[in-house]
Each structure stands twice: as C-alpha cells, then as structure tokens.
Amino acid sequence: MTTRSDIIAALPLDFAATxxxxxxxxxAARATPNQPIARRRRLHKKPALRNRGRAAHWTYDTSIPxxxxxxxxxxxxxxxxxPSDSADTSPAASKFxxxxxxxxxxxxxxxxxxxxxxxxDWTKDETDRLFATYEDCYGKWPVIADHYVxxxxxxxxxxxxxxxxxxATLLNLQTPMTAMTASxxxxxxxxxxxxxxxxxxxxxxxxxxLRRPRNEVDEETVxxxxxxxxxxxxxxxxxxxxxxxxxxxxxxxxxNGYQYSTSQALTTLWQQLxxxxxxxxxxxxxxxxISGARPSQSGAAANLPGADTTTSATxxxxxxxxxxxxxxxxxxxxxMVVQAGQEKLPTxxxxxxxxxxxxxxxKSSLQTDKIAATLTHIGVPELIPLPTLAVxxxxxxxxxxxxxxxxxxKVAEKEEQExxxxxxxxxx
Amino acid sequence: xPAAPSKRVKGTQIRRHFLIGNTAHVLPSxxxxxxxxxxxTKGWTVYVRPLPNGPxxxxxxxxxxxxxxxxxxxxxxxxxxxxxxxxSETGYGEFGVEIRLYFAQESGEKAVYREHYLVxxxxxxxxxxxxxxxxxxxxxxxxxxxEFNEPTQEFFKTLTxxxxxxxxxxxxxxxxGKKPDFIFEGAVEPTAQLPEKASEPGQAGAGGAWSVQYERxxxxxxxxxxxxxxxxxxxxxxxMEERRRRLEEVGGAIGAK
Numbered sequence: 058m059t060t061r062s063d064i065i066a067a068l069p070l071d072f073a074a075t076x077x078x079x080x081x082x083x084x085a086a087r088a089t090p091n092q093p094i095a096r097r098r099r100l101h102k103k104p105a106l107r108n109r110g111r112a113a114h115w116t117y118d119t120s121i122p123x124x125x126x127x128x129x130x131x132x133x134x135x136x137x138x139x140p141s142d143s144a145d146t147s148p149a150a151s152k153f154x155x156x157x158x159x160x161x162x163x164x165x166x167x168x169x170x171x172x173x174x175x176x177x178d179w180t181k182d183e184t185d186r187l188f189a190t191y192e193d194c195y196g197k198w199p200v201i202a203d204h205y206v207x208x209x210x211x212x213x214x215x216x217x218x219x220x221x222x223x224x225a226t227l228l229n230l231q232t233p234m235t236a237m238t239a240s241x242x243x244x245x246x247x248x249x250x251x252x253x254x255x256x257x258x259x260x261x262x263x264x265x266x267l268r269r270p271r272n273e274v275d276e277e278t279v280x281x282x283x284x285x286x287x288x289x290x291x292x293x294x295x296x297x298x299x300x301x302x303x304x305x306x307x308x309x310x311x312x313n314g315y316q317y318s319t320s321q322a323l324t325t326l327w328q329q330l331x332x333x334x335x336x337x338x339x340x341x342x343x344x345x346x347i348s349g350a351r352p353s354q355s356g357a358a359a360n361l362p363g364a365d366t367t368t369s370a371t372x373x374x375x376x377x378x379x380x381x382x383x384x385x386x387x388x389x390x391x392x393m394v395v396q397a398g399q400e401k402l403p404t405x406x407x408x409x410x411x412x413x414x415x416x417x418x419x420k421s422s423l424q425t426d427k428i429a430a431t432l433t434h435i436g437v438p439e440l441i442p443l444p445t446l447a448v449x450x451x452x453x454x455x456x457x458x459x460x461x462x463x464x465x466x467k468v469a470e471k472e473e474q475e476x477x478x479x480x481x482x483x484x485x
Numbered sequence: 486x487p488a489a490p491s492k493r494v495k496g497t498q499i500r501r502h503f504l505i506g507n508t509a510h511v512l513p514s515x516x517x518x519x520x521x522x523x524x525x526t527k528g529w530t531v532y533v534r535p536l537p538n539g540p541x542x543x544x545x546x547x548x549x550x551x552x553x554x555x556x557x558x559x560x561x562x563x564x565x566x567x568x569x570x571x572x573s574e575t576g577y578g579e580f581g582v583e584i585r586l587y588f589a590q591e592s593g594e595k596a597v598y599r600e601h602y603l604v605x606x607x608x609x610x611x612x613x614x615x616x617x618x619x620x621x622x623x624x625x626x627x628x629x630x631x632e633f634n635e636p637t638q639e640f641f642k643t644l645t646x647x648x649x650x651x652x653x654x655x656x657x658x659x660x661x662g663k664k665p666d667f668i669f670e671g672a673v674e675p676t677a678q679l680p681e682k683a684s685e686p687g688q689a690g691a692g693g694a695w696s697v698q699y700e701r702x703x704x705x706x707x708x709x710x711x712x713x714x715x716x717x718x719x720x721x722x723x724x725m726e727e728r729r730r731r732l733e734e735v736g737g738a739i740g741a742k
Binding site: 305386389392403432434436440441445461469472479 | 496497498499500501502540588594595597599626627628629630631632633634635644645649676677678679695699700703704706707708709710711713714715717718721722724725728729731732735736738739
C-alpha cells in the first residue's frame, strides 16, 4: 500500500515545490531565518523529507497471480523495494493468499454414486458438473446458478437441494448418525432439513415485497395497527365475555348444606352466627332463650302470653299485633307484611305503576330506544294498565331477561367487528 | 294511649287500587252546556275514583287538585273529600292533566303528583272504536296502585278499620242511643283486592272492567312476550357459540400463518 508520503518521496523535489505553495514558502523565507519561520519549518518536516534525499524506485512488471488457473497476465506498478526491507518484497500473491479459501466439496466415487446418490432428475454427468461448478465458484450459489450449464433447466433451489442431499448422504456414510459429534450432527441436520419448495416460496414472497404498490403497504400498516389495537383490547374483551358467561350460568355452591342436616349441627351453626353477630354494632339476631324456650317449658308458662302483651311497649310486639290480623283480613285491607330477609321497603309512598315504566328508561337515550324497540318486538304494550303484584313481578322478570339480551347483543357487536378485522387480516 | 303520630309500623305495606282516567263525549251531549262554547267539540270528565266494591277512597285521599291546561279559566281545580274527585269541562284538544293527591293528615305524607293525558278521540281496535263512537263515550283510564310503605300507626289503624266499607253498605236500625248498623247487601264481600270477575260490561268508566280475570289476560300476554324474549336469547346464545367457533378457526388460521 502506498501512502501519501511514499508518493511525495518518489516525486522530484522541485515538482513538490511547484505543486505545494505552502511548502514553497519556507524555502523563500530561508534567507532571513528568525523564530516564527524556524517553527514553521519544524511543523512541515521539510528537513526530514529533504534529508532523505533519494527518490524511491517503482517498477512496472508482469506477474501471474498464483490463485488464477487461467494464464491471466497482470501488469502492475510495484515499488522497487530497497534490499533491506524484506517484508515489502514478498510477492503480492502472498498478501492476498489468506482470502483464497477453497470451497469444501464432498467427494464421491462411481460406486458410491451408483449405490446411494442416484436421482431420477439428475444424471451422473450433471451431478459431476454441478460439483465442479460449485468448487469453481467458491460455493456462491447465485454465481453457481449463473454459471451452471445443463441440458435441462435447473433452478437454484433444485441445485441446492441436490447438492445438500448428496452432502448429507456422504456425511452419513462417512460417520454413521449414531457416531456423529454435536457439530457434525447439526451440520447434517441443516443439510437434511433443506426444503426447496419452502425456500422458493420464501424468495417469491421477498420478491413480492419489492414490487408492492404504495397503497398495499398503507393498507397493511392500517391493518397491522388495527390488529395491534385488538390484541391490546383482547384481555378486556375476554374478561368481559367471561363475566357474561358466568352471569348466564347458575352459581355453583362450593359446598353442600349436608353438614348442617342434623339438629345438633344446626344448633352449633346458630351459636356460631350468634357469636359473630354479637361482635357487630347492630345486632340482628336475638338469642333463642326467651321466646323459644318458654313454650317448651312446663304448664306454668301457660299464663305467660298474657304477661307478654302487658309488656308490649317495644316495636317488636307492636309488629306482632299487626301479624295478629287474620290472613283473610290482611288481604281484605290490602296489607302486606314483609317477611324477614326480603328487601327493605322504601319509605313513604310509591306507585306500583312506576315499576312498570321506570325500568324502560336507561341512562342513555340510545339504550332506551333499544329497550323500547325490543319490548315492541316481543309485544309488551307501552302502557300496561294493570300494575298488580303479579304483573309487576312478571314485568321485572322480562326486564331482567332484557338486560341479558342487551348484554349479549353488545358482546355480539364487538365480536362481529373483531371477526371482520381478523377476516381482513387473513385476506392480506 | 294513642301512639306518637310519627311512629311507623315497620315491615308493612298497605296497597290501595284506584283509577285515574277520563271519559269523553262528542258534543252535544247531556250534562254539558248546549250550545257548547265557541270551537269546543268535546265534553270530558277527568277523575280519580276508587274501584267499585273496594274500601272507601276518602280514608286516605283527602284532597285532589287538577291542573288543567293554562288556557282554561281557573286552571287549577281543587276538590276536597268526600268528592267525587272529578272535573268536567268542554274543549277541543288533548293535554296532560297534572293531578296532585293530598293524603290524610295522620299519614304524615306529602302530596304526590300523577299525570293523566286526556284522551278525546276513539282509540283501540276497530271494534273498540266502533263501539266508542256508537255509544258516544270514550273511556281512557288506568289502574293505579298506591303503596303506603310502613304507615304511621294511626294511619295503619284507619286503613285497616271496617268502617272503610261503610260507603257500600246500607244503614239500618237508626235507633236512639244506638249506633247505626251497616248491612252489606251486595253479592260480593267488599275487599281491597281486585274483584274476581268483571262486573257487567256496561259499567266501563265506573271501574267495572278491572278484575283478576283481566289481570290473568295481561299476565298471559306478558308470559307470551317473555317466551319470545327467551327465544331471542336462545338465538343470541347460539349465534355466540357460532361466532366463538369462527373466531377460533380464524385465530387458528392466523396462528398457522
């Protein structure tokens, strides 16, 4: 490799002076040497150049690169190296010899070929030529495909497949699969697993990508971002769907009530509940001993109910006086007694007909319209003129079902959308 | 000793059915001024009534205020117990009448608004319409059920007293120093519940149509609707299964890709 300094050294001195005005300047100023100029002289290393004095010799000679097998004559400029410097004198070939790596080509003889390597699409001649070309072209497949001349046209993938399969077979013959080392086996595996069809389709796909029009690229970007969005929302959607399915199913008790089937077990349970209740601020359970134990006691308790009524100042007994009315009377006067465990009554006045109109109005007007449309569809009149208990109950049952239906439809919409997008994704 | 008026009877609810509605007639019609005021074509009566054979409505309802359309003179009409709680007018257009119900004092409840939209034109099926036109009487009413939740003790007492049915009974034996006896002479024992059967059909407008029979009809209709709804839910479920299958398919295909 020639450096700039080499070239400059090779040029005649006065030539260097004319070419480089900066270099010329100090020579003019040499008549009056003073400090700045001396410094500049040192900077430009002029003395070193001049001190070397002699120009280097270059020769123009002819050589044959040893890596070439054809007798190509190459002429090139070469520095006539001083005899002292032996490293430079070595021929150019040795410099590049390390790059000259022969491709490893597995060898086979006629017998092996006949026994193991025959192929319906390939003659022995063609195979031989393929291996020769492979060696010639240093195993560079595009070059091989370009150089290979065959009677029938062969694609690169066919050649690769043939070459690799033969390599694999030979490798297997050399060392049986059981005796292979790890690296040998991995090489064998790679060779075996070559699939020409897959490779061809892969290339075709890559080539297709090169020729895609702009709008297709845009569309794909949009679809991909949509897909990404769906994937992001997948979790929430899944959980929502799961939730809905759970709602549609009956809750399954995780333990049966069998353990409380005996009266003793029930008493224990009652005691437990009572104990738990005592811990709370507002106690809802009352111990059994007052009302429960009395009737079971002796006949002395017979006159006690009278005593009971005399002490009736508490609301509890007042309520009992309500319950005292006969069932017939209760009905006759339209009195309803709320059983324990039922939901609490609202205070003040309510109208039963409100229970028939209020559930129809949802938070959003869109939802309200949907409810109205579905109600009309199933034939529920807009105004139900008879808000009796049974009618209200039936209506509430309908509205509960309606909620389920609307939830289902909501999920349906989402899933349809997702299906469309996924379908489009398939089509790409 | 009477209980404090604020004390309420816990865990009870008393229900009373009553009617809100209107009748309408094409003028001229008996009972309305003839000739009618300029431009008025219909005579109507808006009312709040008890069910026939039910407890006395004045037990709990003391005053009703009807707010008519503001173009009527003296648009706010107030009727005090014992009623009847109704307003008759002539007019040409339908509008919403605001009805304010005032309750018995011992109830301790505030007045409540209900609304009734006047119906002056014939409505319903062709049959119904033909009958309404033939009879020159349109009845548009609905059953309301008022629920007194946890009434005060005093109010509870009046609402469960036998005297509520006195209005249906005939007084007898008005002797000296003796309370009059009330003898019920109707066929059916009065009750706060809906009557089992509708009374004779001619009595529409007097609430005769409201009965358990009618309730059963409504229930049957609703049950049909519920069945239709069940059907739709089934369909949706099936569609959902189908979609899930397709999703899995498509998902599988994409995964394979």
